[in-house]
Amino acid sequence: MIVEFGHFALVLAVVVALFQTVVPLWGTLSREPRLMETARPAAILQLVLLLIAFLALMYAYVVSDFSVANVAANSHSTKPLIYRISGVWGNHEGSMLLWVLILATFGAAVALFGNNLPLSLRANVLSVQASIALAFGIFMLATSNPFLRLESPPIDGRGLNPILQDPALAFHPPFLYAGYVGFSIAFSFAIAALIDGRIDAAWARWVRPWTLAAWMCLTLGIAMGSWWAYYELGWGGWWFWDPVENASFMPWLAGTALLHSALVMEKRETLKVWTILLAILTFSLSLMGTFLVRSGVLTSVHAFAVDPERGVAILMIMTIFVGGGLALFAMRAGELRQGGLFAPISREGALVLNNVFLTAATATVFVGTLYPLLLEGLTGAKISVGPPFFNMTFIPLMVPLLVALPFGPFLPWKRGDLVGVSQRLIATAVFALIVMVATMAITERGPWLAPIMMGVGVYVMAGSIQELAFRARIGSAGREEVLRRLWNLPRSVYGTVLAHFGVGLMVVGIVATSAYQTEKVVVMKPGETAEVAGYTLAFKGVAPQKGPNYREQVGTIEVMRGDEPVTTLHPSKRIYDSPPQPTSEAGIHASWRGDLYTVLGDAQKEDGGFAFRFYFNPLVRFIWLGALIMFIAGGISLTDRRLRVGAPKRSRSSDTPTGAVAAE
Amino acid sequence: MILWLSFAIVVAAVIAALARPILAQHPGDTSSAQEADLAVYRDQLAEIDADRERGLIDAAEAESARTELARRLLKRSELAEERFVAEQGAATGLAPATIAYITAITIPVLTIAVYLSLGSPSMPGMPQSARLQSAPAQASIDELVAKVEAQLRATPEDGRGWDAIGPVYLRLRRFEDAANAFSQAIRLLGETPKRLKGFAEANVLANNGIVVEPARLAYERVLAEIPNDHESRFWLAMANEQEGKLDEAKKGYREVLADAPEGAPWKTVVESRLAAIAKQIGGSAQTPAQDQSESGKSPSDATTNPKTAANPSPAVNDGAAKPPGPTADDIAAAKELSKDDQQAFINSMVEGLAGKLEDNPNDFEGWLRLVRAYSVLGRKDDADRALASARKSAEGDTPKNARLDALASELGLGT
Amino acid sequence: MTRKQKRGFLIGTAIAILAIAVIMVAFALRDTIVFFQTPSDVAEGKVEPGERFRLGGLVADGSVERGQGTKVKFSVTDTLQTVPVSYEGILPDLFREGQGVVTEGKLDETGQFQADTVLAKHDENYMPPEVAAALKEKGVKLGEGAEHPGGKTN
Numbered sequence A: 001m002i003v004e005f006g007h008f009a010l011v012l013a014v015v016v017a018l019f020q021t022v023v024p025l026w027g028t029l030s031r032e033p034r035l036m037e038t039a040r041p042a043a044i045l046q047l048v049l050l051l052i053a054f055l056a057l058m059y060a061y062v063v064s065d066f067s068v069a070n071v072a073a074n075s076h077s078t079k080p081l082i083y084r085i086s087g088v089w090g091n092h093e094g095s096m097l098l099w100v101l102i103l104a105t106f107g108a109a110v111a112l113f114g115n116n117l118p119l120s121l122r123a124n125v126l127s128v129q130a131s132i133a134l135a136f137g138i139f140m141l142a143t144s145n146p147f148l149r150l151e152s153p154p155i156d157g158r159g160l161n162p163i164l165q166d167p168a169l170a171f172h173p174p175f176l177y178a179g180y181v182g183f184s185i186a187f188s189f190a191i192a193a194l195i196d197g198r199i200d201a202a203w204a205r206w207v208r209p210w211t212l213a214a215w216m217c218l219t220l221g222i223a224m225g226s227w228w229a230y231y232e233l234g235w236g237g238w239w240f241w242d243p244v245e246n247a248s249f250m251p252w253l254a255g256t257a258l259l260h261s262a263l264v265m266e267k268r269e270t271l272k273v274w275t276i277l278l279a280i281l282t283f284s285l286s287l288m289g290t291f292l293v294r295s296g297v298l299t300s301v302h303a304f305a306v307d308p309e310r311g312v313a314i315l316m317i318m319t320i321f322v323g324g325g326l327a328l329f330a331m332r333a334g335e336l337r338q339g340g341l342f343a344p345i346s347r348e349g350a351l352v353l354n355n356v357f358l359t360a361a362t363a364t365v366f367v368g369t370l371y372p373l374l375l376e377g378l379t380g381a382k383i384s385v386g387p388p389f390f391n392m393t394f395i396p397l398m399v400p401l402l403v404a405l406p407f408g409p410f411l412p413w414k415r416g417d418l419v420g421v422s423q424r425l426i427a428t429a430v431f432a433l434i435v436m437v438a439t440m441a442i443t444e445r446g447p448w449l450a451p452i453m454m455g456v457g458v459y460v461m462a463g464s465i466q467e468l469a470f471r472a473r474i475g476s477a478g479r480e481e482v483l484r485r486l487w488n489l490p491r492s493v494y495g496t497v498l499a500h501f502g503v504g505l506m507v508v509g510i511v512a513t514s515a516y517q518t519e520k521v522v523v524m525k526p527g528e529t530a531e532v533a534g535y536t537l538a539f540k541g542v543a544p545q546k547g548p549n550y551r552e553q554v555g556t557i558e559v560m561r562g563d564e565p566v567t568t569l570h571p572s573k574r575i576y577d578s579p580p581q582p583t584s585e586a587g588i589h590a591s592w593r594g595d596l597y598t599v600l601g602d603a604q605k606e607d608g609g610f611a612f613r614f615y616f617n618p619l620v621r622f623i624w625l626g627a628l629i630m631f632i633a634g635g636i637s638l639t640d641r642r643l644r645v646g647a648p649k650r651s652r653s654s655d656t657p658t659g660a661v662a663a664e
Numbered sequence B: 001m002i003l004w005l006s007f008a009i010v011v012a013a014v015i016a017a018l019a020r021p022i023l024a025q026h027p028g029d030t031s032s033a034q035e036a037d038l039a040v041y042r043d044q045l046a047e048i049d050a051d052r053e054r055g056l057i058d059a060a061e062a063e064s065a066r067t068e069l070a071r072r073l074l075k076r077s078e079l080a081e082e083r084f085v086a087e088q089g090a091a092t093g094l095a096p097a098t099i100a101y102i103t104a105i106t107i108p109v110l111t112i113a114v115y116l117s118l119g120s121p122s123m124p125g126m127p128q129s130a131r132l133q134s135a136p137a138q139a140s141i142d143e144l145v146a147k148v149e150a151q152l153r154a155t156p157e158d159g160r161g162w163d164a165i166g167p168v169y170l171r172l173r174r175f176e177d178a179a180n181a182f183s184q185a186i187r188l189l190g191e192t193p194k195r196l197k198g199f200a201e202a203n204v205l206a207n208n209g210i211v212v213e214p215a216r217l218a219y220e221r222v223l224a225e226i227p228n229d230h231e232s233r234f235w236l237a238m239a240n241e242q243e244g245k246l247d248e249a250k251k252g253y254r255e256v257l258a259d260a261p262e263g264a265p266w267k268t269v270v271e272s273r274l275a276a277i278a279k280q281i282g283g284s285a286q287t288p289a290q291d292q293s294e295s296g297k298s299p300s301d302a303t304t305n306p307k308t309a310a311n312p313s314p315a316v317n318d319g320a321a322k323p324p325g326p327t328a329d330d331i332a333a334a335k336e337l338s339k340d341d342q343q344a345f346i347n348s349m350v351e352g353l354a355g356k357l358e359d360n361p362n363d364f365e366g367w368l369r370l371v372r373a374y375s376v377l378g379r380k381d382d383a384d385r386a387l388a389s390a391r392k393s394a395e396g397d398t399p400k401n402a403r404l405d406a407l408a409s410e411l412g413l414g415t
Numbered sequence C: 001m002t003r004k005q006k007r008g009f010l011i012g013t014a015i016a017i018l019a020i021a022v023i024m025v026a027f028a029l030r031d032t033i034v035f036f037q038t039p040s041d042v043a044e045g046k047v048e049p050g051e052r053f054r055l056g057g058l059v060a061d062g063s064v065e066r067g068q069g070t071k072v073k074f075s076v077t078d079t080l081q082t083v084p085v086s087y088e089g090i091l092p093d094l095f096r097e098g099q100g101v102v103t104e105g106k107l108d109e110t111g112q113f114q115a116d117t118v119l120a121k122h123d124e125n126y127m128p129p130e131v132a133a134a135l136k137e138k139g140v141k142l143g144e145g146a147e148h149p150g151g152k153t154n
Helices: A001-031 A032-038 A038-064 A069-075 A082-089 A090-112 A119-144 A168-194 A201-231 A243-268 A271-295 A308-335 A347-379 A387-404 A418-424 A426-444 A448-471 A479-486 A490-516 A620-640 A657-663 B002-023 B033-054 B059-089 B098-120 B130-132 B141-154 B160-172 B175-189 B193-206 B213-225 B232-244 B245-258 B267-283 B288-296 B315-321 B326-338 B338-361 B366-374 B379-391 B398-411 C002-033 C039-043 C129-137 C149-153
Strands: A518-524 A529-532 A536-547 A550-561 A565-569 A571-574 A580-583 A588-591 A593-603 A610-618 C034-035 C052-059 C071-077 C084-086 C100-107 C113-119
Touching: A001 A032, A001 A038, A001 A119, A001 B002, A001 B098, A001 C100, A032 A119, A032 A490, A032 B002, A032 B130, A038 A069, A038 A082, A038 A119, A038 B002, A069 A090, A082 A090, A082 A168, A090 A119, A119 A308, A119 B033, A119 C052, A168 A201, A168 A243, A168 A271, A168 A308, A201 A243, A201 A271, A201 A620, A201 B033, A243 A271, A243 A347, A271 A308, A271 A347, A347 A387, A347 C002, A387 A448, A387 A490, A426 A448, A448 A490, A448 A588, A448 B315, A448 C039, A479 B033, A490 A610, A490 A620, A518 A529, A536 A593, A536 B398, A550 A588, A550 A593, A550 A610, A565 B326, A580 B232, A588 B379, A610 B098, A610 B288, A620 B213, B002 B098, B033 B059, B141 B160, B160 B175, B160 B193, B175 B193, B193 B232, B213 B232, B213 B288, B232 B245, B232 B267, B232 B326, B245 B267, B338 B366, B366 B379, B366 B398, B379 B398, C034 C039, C039 C052, C039 C084, C052 C084
Parallel strands: C034 C052, C084 C113
Antiparallel strands: A518 A610, A529 A536, A536 A550, A550 A565, A550 A571, A571 A580, A588 A593, A593 A610, C052 C071, C052 C100, C071 C084, C100 C113
16 A cells, blocks of 8 residues: 555656646746746655655565565565665666655755745746656656556565675665756756846855755765775776766766856856856766666666666657757857956966866766767777776876866966965975875886876875965964964865865875786685785685575685784675675775775685785775765855855845854 | 545645645745845855955955945846836736646646556555465465565574475475475484485486485485485486496496386386496497597586476486486586585584584594584584584694684684 | 957867867777677687777687686687687676676687686676677577577576
């Protein structure tokens, strides 16, 4: 009964989305405020109904109701509870329901917190938002309904792919989707502005926090996915430039650009046309990401639940929204008024540079990801574009961006003094040079570019710290003055500083791991030892063990450093019961120096030896730590009063700004 | 009924929530575009002052930003007037009330139409726990199996459960599960010829008719109890044949035939095996090695089709219906495959070993084997106990203790 | 600078950066892409020894041979032609006889494919699209039987 109620709620939610698409928009076109007002209850109802549907499906998973086809196909009664819950979105149908639910959540948030938005803008935004929900709702009901029932239910389900049974991966899709879907708000605002033919002053103020929230989720989602791939796949790698990875990376790059250009738009009312375009493109790339992952048109090691026919349906939805959005943009962009002036050397100029590089980088990833598809369509030749392509194109675009990055926050709006800023950054640059030379001295191998890139990473980190020092006048003011200033700095400044620091940290981690990784494949018999990156690994033996829903062969490796025992690692090979599928579990020893990563391979036939793969990944944790810092930085920025959604109270007697600060 | 009632309530609530703003006498608290814009500009002006206060921007920068904003504010307030007038003069097409009625009709009709075409309102929810409690008379065999399985998951030490489900698994052709069930029953309830034969048969069938090592051992133990058991003798002969020991196989088959009861249906099968062996021996001029390589070239008939499943007891009959032409590769593969099954079989052996060691605690190698065996079976407490006993027996013997330490660390046992 | 000049400078910079990106992409596409071939393509002599490409198909039944250490030999087949492959390293978890596989490397003079990468899939029901398409082209029916072509002989 609960399942059927969920099904009914889903259908009703789609019908409400239809209402929400048509009526509020009609209201703005006919200037009838009463119709515009309906957007708000409709958006909230949509969220409530989809939440009911989602919880009903989750209930079916938790109690293992195999009369639901989706549950029977993707769950198993012996699965631990957490994976029965995450199994809800571990498959195509359920993940689409989650997608729509998150979409509705963002829409409802606009409805709930958008009190001070102009009525027509709110109606238009929610109307566009509902049209996306409507398209995906129809798609779901027609091709991927999670609530379809089975006449004769099986006694047990088919189970979830075992490598998806992992805590990091259980929460990776929700964050990724929250990121993808969060950009729909920026898209809806852009389309609403184009429908209206003008951009309200509140536009950028509204778009920025939503974009920031989406960007945060996407950052964390991608990082979780990469972290999972790192420890679960047993390849010792963390990023493979795989199409599915690229599909999530492109919206991230475009979203990062959007965050920065929306800043210019809010402060200076300029770059309007570009920001609107970027908002459309970012969400288009999110839709494309959904399409690429779901359709399986590209070869990917991460492809799950692939179904080409559904892919075509998503492609159609994508064409409608991207094509419609761009067409509307082409028609209306000319009507948008241009804003304030600025010199090339200025904060605006720096942000434009950021946008140009990020957009160009997005474009290279786009080409590298889709070129195989294009070539196959044109000539029938099947090719693969791998990491070498991205190393040759993406990295050269990132280097100048990183070099320019610390300059941005130092430059004032409108016009700036490049020489002055350079002088301020001298200390940072010198420090980075020292690191560069030190890296060169310490490492004996690795590409010549690596020490330079290490220096660049450190330079970005130091630059962000120096920005903080500069803002607080550290060095030029007294201790009390510095503390007062540090206390009074807006949180968005801390957000910027931290986020840029995270970028630098990530660069250091990426460069160190990529350039100085040690890999060793050896065959060892119990009692033998191997040397990897200063560690001595003693292989003790392999013993079979049984887990809740798998059997495994667990190797025991004692790790010594000199004469000091460090740890004991247990890499294993598992075979799951349902579905019967082998997986490798890496044994990882994490430290600040880097990760010692061990993988158990096959047994040798003759002599009782086992193949092993060992990696030492220096500073690899910095990559995810950097992403985590970026996520936290976004959160700090979001709490800034100035970014807090909604503008200004109505009352004219606004409290004095200083009073507001003191109250915080 | 309750379901439809709840549908009605939800739909009514949705319609009420959507129609309320449409039918409202006074459109709610609307902030018009120009008001909102002006509010934003005023707020931005306040921000500039705040930033100035905090020292984020210098005086000149603040001044120019303030001028710019002031200009925008002025411009917007002029624009706003025109717009406001236009908004007042706008005309609606349909009366709001009409729209509310259309909504109130369309939403339920559309929803129910779509739902009826997709949903199954008459189908009750079927949580697994509820299904497993349903009356056994109505339950299918699958459901009964699932029920026993659920019980065994809860109480894995219930030997009778394993004993009951083993033959059922065999009938359902779930040979690996059957082998496991029999081995658990043997471990918990002890060996009987019936369980041993079930275990052996499950293993043979799980390996496409190859008599793997654990199966062979099991049949040998059956013979120890019942020396003239035909089934066991047949399969041991088959094992010999598969290993290429054709002479021994021939001898085994002959013995089975010799005291076969009159009119036994499987007699013809044994005879056909004998004929096949005779042909092999004759054709290859008594060089078994060559013989193996020859049959290795035709892997298509290398393995039996285990049709036996539906009818487990006269396995002899079916097992021989498709002659197992063994190849060296197959045997090697079978030995590889059977590792897990061997572990299961160890279960029963381990008890014997433990008993022996109790009588003769000085058998150090025996202790090592026992510790390892317990650990392999996941019986960590027993392994720890055996390890302690082993240490006692090896007291004062340094090399022996060193070996125990090594074993303990390899198996991750407490020292 | 006038308004026009400022704008021109910005647009000029943006175009210059984009142009550099386009040139890099063009060069990278020429140098770094790898073609995907089936065993039939190899048999037709479409690839020269030493040329880097991806070889995809099914792992031929009974062809996996583990040598000393981590050396492995197996054959990749599209059921019409078969190419012997040698690889040194640890095979992915889902590498199995009769399953789809994609390997990357070069042909040596003797016609053996020296793979340095063997691609794994996370999902055992997943067939790389190129493999699926290539097999379909060659008239191999996909489904239960095709996943384990050897299964029919049992």
